Amino acid sequence: MTEMxxxxxxxxxxxxxxxxWWRTIDKWSMTSIMMLFGIGLLLxxxxxxxxxxxxxLDPFHYVQRQAIFGGMAMxxxxxxxxxxxxxxxxxxxxxxGIFFVALCLLPFLGTDFGKGATRWFxxxxxxxxxxxxxxxxxxxxxxxxIAAGQDLNGPPGKLISFVVAVVVVVLLAxxxxxxxxxxxxxxxxxxxxxxxxxxxxxxxIGGLVTAGGMFAYAxxxxxxxxxxxxxxxxxxxxxxxxxxxxxxxxGGFFGVGVGEGQVKWSLPDAHTDFIIAxxxxxxxxxxxxxxxxxxxxxTVRSLWRLTRERDPFSRLAGTGLACMFGVQAMINMGVAVRxxxxxxMTLPFVSYGGSSVIAxxxxxxxxxxxxxxxxxxxxxxILFKRGR
Amino acid sequence: MTRIPLxxxxxxxxxxxxxxxxxxxxxxxxxxRQKQTHDRARARAQGRLLLLGVAxxxxxxxxxxxxxxxxxxxxxxxxxxxxxxxxxxxxxxxTDRNGRILATNILTHSLYAQPKDMVxxxxxxxxxxxxxxxxxxxxxxxxxxxxxxxxWIKKKLSPExxxxxxxxxxxxxxxxxxxxxxxxxxxxxxxxxGGTSFxxxxxxxxxxxxxxxxxKALDARLRDPANAGKPVALSLDLTVQATVQEVLxxxxxxxxAKGAAAVLLDIRTGEVLSLVSxxxxxxxxxxxxxxxxxxxxxxxxxxxxxxxxxxxxTFKIFAAAxxxxxxxxxxxxxxxxxxxxxxxxFKIKEFENHNYGPLLSVRxxxxxxxxxxxxxxxxxxxxxxQQAFLKxxxxxDPTPVELIEAPYAKPLVPSRWPxxxxxxxxxxxxxxxxxxxxxxxxxxIANGGTLVRPTLLKSDVVENGPRIISPKTSQEAxxxxxxxxxxxxxxxxxxxxxxxxxxxxxxxxxxxGGGYYHDKVVNTFACTFPxxxxxxxxxxxxxxxxxxxxxxxxxxxxWTAVPVAAEVIRRVAPxxxxxxxxxxxxxxxxxxxxx
Numbered sequence: 017m018t019e020m021x022x023x024x025x026x027x028x029x030x031x032x033x034x035x036x037w038w039r040t041i042d043k044w045s046m047t048s049i050m051m052l053f054g055i056g057l058l059l060x061x062x063x064x065x066x067x068x069x070x071x072x073l074d075p076f077h078y079v080q081r082q083a084i085f086g087g088m089a090m091x092x093x094x095x096x097x098x099x100x101x102x103x104x105x106x107x108x109x110x111x112x113g114i115f116f117v118a119l120c121l122l123p124f125l126g127t128d129f130g131k132g133a134t135r136w137f138x139x140x141x142x143x144x145x146x147x148x149x150x151x152x153x154x155x156x157x158x159x160x161x162i163a164a165g166q167d168l169n170g171p172p173g174k175l176i177s178f179v180v181a182v183v184v185v186v187l188l189a190x191x192x193x194x195x196x197x198x199x200x201x202x203x204x205x206x207x208x209x210x211x212x213x214x215x216x217x218x219x220x221i222g223g224l225v226t227a228g229g230m231f232a233y234a235x236x237x238x239x240x241x242x243x244x245x246x247x248x249x250x251x252x253x254x255x256x257x258x259x260x261x262x263x264x265x266x267g268g269f270f271g272v273g274v275g276e277g278q279v280k281w282s283l284p285d286a287h288t289d290f291i292i293a294x295x296x297x298x299x300x301x302x303x304x305x306x307x308x309x310x311x312x313x314x315t316v317r318s319l320w321r322l323t324r325e326r327d328p329f330s331r332l333a334g335t336g337l338a339c340m341f342g343v344q345a346m347i348n349m350g351v352a353v354r355x356x357x358x359x360x361m362t363l364p365f366v367s368y369g370g371s372s373v374i375a376x377x378x379x380x381x382x383x384x385x386x387x388x389x390x391x392x393x394x395x396x397x398i399l400f401k402r403g404r
Numbered sequence: 405m406t407r408i409p410l411x412x413x414x415x416x417x418x419x420x421x422x423x424x425x426x427x428x429x430x431x432x433x434x435x436x437r438q439k440q441t442h443d444r445a446r447a448r449a450q451g452r453l454l455l456l457g458v459a460x461x462x463x464x465x466x467x468x469x470x471x472x473x474x475x476x477x478x479x480x481x482x483x484x485x486x487x488x489x490x491x492x493x494x495x496x497x498x499t500d501r502n503g504r505i506l507a508t509n510i511l512t513h514s515l516y517a518q519p520k521d522m523v524x525x526x527x528x529x530x531x532x533x534x535x536x537x538x539x540x541x542x543x544x545x546x547x548x549x550x551x552x553x554x555x556w557i558k559k560k561l562s563p564e565x566x567x568x569x570x571x572x573x574x575x576x577x578x579x580x581x582x583x584x585x586x587x588x589x590x591x592x593x594x595x596x597x598g599g600t601s602f603x604x605x606x607x608x609x610x611x612x613x614x615x616x617x618x619x620k621a622l623d624a625r626l627r628d629p630a631n632a633g634k635p636v637a638l639s640l641d642l643t644v645q646a647t648v649q650e651v652l653x654x655x656x657x658x659x660x661a662k663g664a665a666a667v668l669l670d671i672r673t674g675e676v677l678s679l680v681s682x683x684x685x686x687x688x689x690x691x692x693x694x695x696x697x698x699x700x701x702x703x704x705x706x707x708x709x710x711x712x713x714x715x716x717x718t719f720k721i722f723a724a725a726x727x728x729x730x731x732x733x734x735x736x737x738x739x740x741x742x743x744x745x746x747x748x749x750f751k752i753k754e755f756e757n758h759n760y761g762p763l764l765s766v767r768x769x770x771x772x773x774x775x776x777x778x779x780x781x782x783x784x785x786x787x788x789x790q791q792a793f794l795k796x797x798x799x800x801d802p803t804p805v806e807l808i809e810a811p812y813a814k815p816l817v818p819s820r821w822p823x824x825x826x827x828x829x830x831x832x833x834x835x836x837x838x839x840x841x842x843x844x845x846x847x848x849i850a851n852g853g854t855l856v857r858p859t860l861l862k863s864d865v866v867e868n869g870p871r872i873i874s875p876k877t878s879q880e881a882x883x884x885x886x887x888x889x890x891x892x893x894x895x896x897x898x899x900x901x902x903x904x905x906x907x908x909x910x911x912x913x914x915x916x917g918g919g920y921y922h923d924k925v926v927n928t929f930a931c932t933f934p935x936x937x938x939x940x941x942x943x944x945x946x947x948x949x950x951x952x953x954x955x956x957x958x959x960x961x962x963w964t965a966v967p968v969a970a971e972v973i974r975r976v977a978p979x980x981x982x983x984x985x986x987x988x989x990x991x992x993x994x995x996x997x998x999x
Binding site: 166167168206209210211212261264265267268269278281296300301304305308309311312315316319320322323326328331335339342346349350353354355 | 434437438441442445446448449450452453454456457460461463464465466467468470471472474475476477550551552
């Protein structure tokens, strides 16, 4: 009592960290992410067994690995989501520097695992892919630049961020990894769009791309054949796409049953790029729709929360991260149902892959940090405006 | 929008008067302005974020809907094998000009399996591999036993193979009737015919669709039921085609060339009597298109129509013919041919740094193949008229022949036409066209001056296109070409009795990055025969040939393309029904004989 009266015991200023975190975090998105991760492990039980048997390992070897990496990803997500936007920004700038250097060093120190593209650093028992980590940090750095550019007398942030984006895209394209390059470019484009790209410019670019595509289609036999091949209604049943399509059809609404699927034995990428086909075959349309709904929920809810955000930096960074996350999932599933031309891209949290899942954890951790409820100065608005 | 100045003078002055710091006013105004822009940016961002949200919702919904649609359809699985629909003669035959068959259909069967009805999959797999050695037994067995209910095994069976499969006697093996395209002449005219493949496939029938060449170009017409399978006659002559192919193949090997092409054209009708491109392929078993490397190295590449090359000195006759036609010169006019010719920073030289000048007649310019002479003629004509003339000969557009590849083979024409282009074009550099283009243009020059449009379809009508040059010019041009053979660069091309007239062309191949190779050439001989009354045009092209019989390697057309063309004419002319012009020995001459 005496201590309280005389203030010798330190009194807490403000709310404790954990309760505030729990109060302000977007619980729906976080729950969706957890569910996606759970589904990923569940599908891993089915999809990674053939790979393990092929490599002569314990059947659930890859599931165990994924669980360990997933645990790390969850920890990373929690830790990141507790940070303030400023702390996220500072760490991201450092992270961007590190992984940018790592990306530059890839041609000299990286390995290609015989897949024809040098994307990985191999460190004996584990390997990692710097471009996966670079993506979220890149988004934050660009958001910072663009937001700074919006200030009065600020630096030319849009131009600098565009230069950064182009450099990163070129580095990725040299690997070559056109999927990631396109994703990075898309992330930048979305931020530029939300930061107020002139509509004239957008329509001009859209028009030019359309015109260019039509010109190429009309004049290049090779290009036309590629497009026709994608548009043709029937697909060669012996390609990955054919197997995937067949698996979705075999699965029907409720699936052929747990562990009964066949497609995982014939698809080399069943545990990564085509895991949605495994889900569709074994658990049917039901699970697929749940997965789609979860991704849609995370993306759209985050965007909805960001409409209320007043800090330009948080708004832009959140938009970039949410859109990148959503589009990656969309492309992966769009390829499996042949809405998009074939392009290898992992399904975040669900596909197997250590780098992929940890990077996805960091990405959504940052996203959660940016979409937390913060005082937005509405009170000030009301008080301020009343005086006029 | 009215903007409040950051330092409004009235307030600054009054603040100063009151002894306050005026900078606070500026700072406050900056803060307000910043807040304003932020609010505007936020309002805009809100709208755009909502837009993004809607876009994502729609995209995810469409993926879900598509998933639902796919899940709702059954995997394609033809139910049973009944011999229901008849599919005879769904595609018209192709014949040559004399009705000999180039492409026809035969009835065959495809083999498929329904593993659920199979009695002994292991035995079936084993025996099938015995019949079809290209199948893999292990893989086949795996497919029979992985739970699928349907799979294709072979798309086409021969009757013997079918009987052997019958003899396995397993109820899980079934046959589907098929009509397949057969090219009884194998590799002959492969590039004209192109090839076919199966389109939509079912158990009872399969579409046969053209994949290349005339099969694809005329696909709709060949498949049209209204024509009731009436054969389509092509302009090709099978015998001539076979002869040209045989001679060209031998010539290509003898001259160490990596490719060759020949076009034989009837100059009155524009009918292509023979079109050969080597290396070739068998349209019954069309190879896959190359994925890597230069598509021009693939045997599928039609050098006569798709290949555009700088055709070199064969172009000189166009400059001469135009100058004659315009009345600028006559064949004996002396023109400046002093080599080397300096034009700005360019130096025009003759072959092996000869000098045919200082003055040379137009006729001898063609006979000796003088670059400088041709350049001078072209400058007399002028770039605008030269362009118009070449355009009227068809060098600016794809050829109209009925091949699907033809519209894509656009000649490479310089976009600007300064004097140096006029000069180089006169001797066939800087402009690239296909041998088919050259054939049409030579036919136009030789047939009395009316435009010839090459065609692969038989047509008996003599079609007189618009007039390009006068009959007199045509005659003079052919006479000059005859001079090239009798006393010029193509002396090896003189076939007794058939009075060949033609022009050689040796062009260095352009490098990918610019500049030219010195040891890689495209050799062309463009000729017409008989020169007394021209009836046919033959264009023969060899890709990277060399003649290594002599003490030094020769790469000029006169040593490579010309002798091959002469052999072609010597063998083909009688087949075409041309009578040799025999010079009757005069009665007074004494015939020497000895034993």
